[in-house]
Amino acid sequence: MKCILMNKNKEILLAEYDSATGAFTQIVDVYDINYAPYILKSFYDKDDTNNNLFRTNLSNWFKGRGIPSWRDKLDLLLHRLNISAPSLLLDKAFGLSLSDQYWIKPYDLDVCYDDINFFDNDFDFTEFMEASLSKNSNRIIKENSLKTPNNTTDGMLKKAWIIDDGKRYLLKGGYKNELLQPFNEVLASEICRRLGFNHVEYTLDTYKDIVVSKCPCFITKDTELVTSYQIINDMKRHDNKEDYEEYISKLENFGIKNAREKIENMYILDYLIMNEDRHLNNFGLIRDVNTLKWLDVAPIFDNGQSLNIEYYDERELHTSFEGRLFYEVKPFDEIIKVVKDLKRIDLTKLDGIVEWFYELLHKYQSITHMSDKRIHLLCVLLNRQIKKIKKIQEKG
């Protein structure tokens, strides 16, 4: 299919797209590389636009906006969607997403962004939500119900975009039989709210008898999320401490205010909840898609993989854990050293939060069947991290 890659109303390039494989097979012309996804600019050579590197990275980027091969229960989802691979979804709704403004416009089709984007135009999410989140649905989705932003969601967890009272929200479940992720998301929001960190607000919701987290879309029609993976792609690779410093310098050069403080806040949260999953696509920046101006660090999101979730053992409390700092996996006690100024944080604001979390977990116990022992251990871990960070703060 001949199509134009668009960024909202701007034409980026003209290309041949192969729906069956989800790949761009030829680049015919590049109109405006500035409006291209940030990661592609470093692969662009204006004298050789169809070079394999640029084209391959364009295809990789486009596929990366879709449902990944490691999505929890992908086989079941594909069965319910009646398709054989997630890449087949990529162009079902022009490739539109709720995390950025890119889309592919068939060359011969007279269609404009205002009429199709999912920020303004409602979509039918009920069937996809059932296909994605339901434990025991036999329903096969109708072709027409595939015109949703759910075709372009990244990440390992089962999830669905929904509309509630006119607003767009992302629902996320737990991984396999694990139920803790939604609670960790809500705990992270509570910590951020108390400490004044800019964050995405997650609440709990239930879908059928499953507890899910629910958060509003933090992107608007005028913005896009550019993940750190894209931002550091053109940086020279050093050891991690230097990657971290260079990343902050880059953000400061982009004109982002209090960049260091905002990144530190994220690592403080990760320390408190022992978030194992701060990979490079779980934080980033917000860019204005009209002016291409960098606006801010993205609010802190995706904090569910925390509190010893992967290594839970009813018989013993594991206390030595590792998180992520750019390309490296390191003990949390090492990562927290990147924070230069911990004194600015009023940790007394966390007083009572362990009891708050304890009550929250108990409140949903009739649905989650989480054991008293596990709730106890989760609270011990949280309490332990709070005490430890207070000590680090005292030592200065």
Ligand SMILES: Nc1ncnc2c1ncn2[C@@H]1O[C@H](COP(=O)(O)OP(=O)(O)OP(=O)(O)O)[C@@H](O)[C@H]1O
């Ligand atoms: N509230 C939101 N508004 C807009 N886009 C979002 C929002 N939350 C998540 N996203 C986008 O959806 C992607 C997947 O979401 P998220 O990272 O929460 O899922 P996940 O399955 O937990 O991911 P992972 O594989 O990192 O565990 C994010 O990388 C981001 O691009």
Ligand SMILES: [Mg+2]
């Ligand atoms: Mg994620």
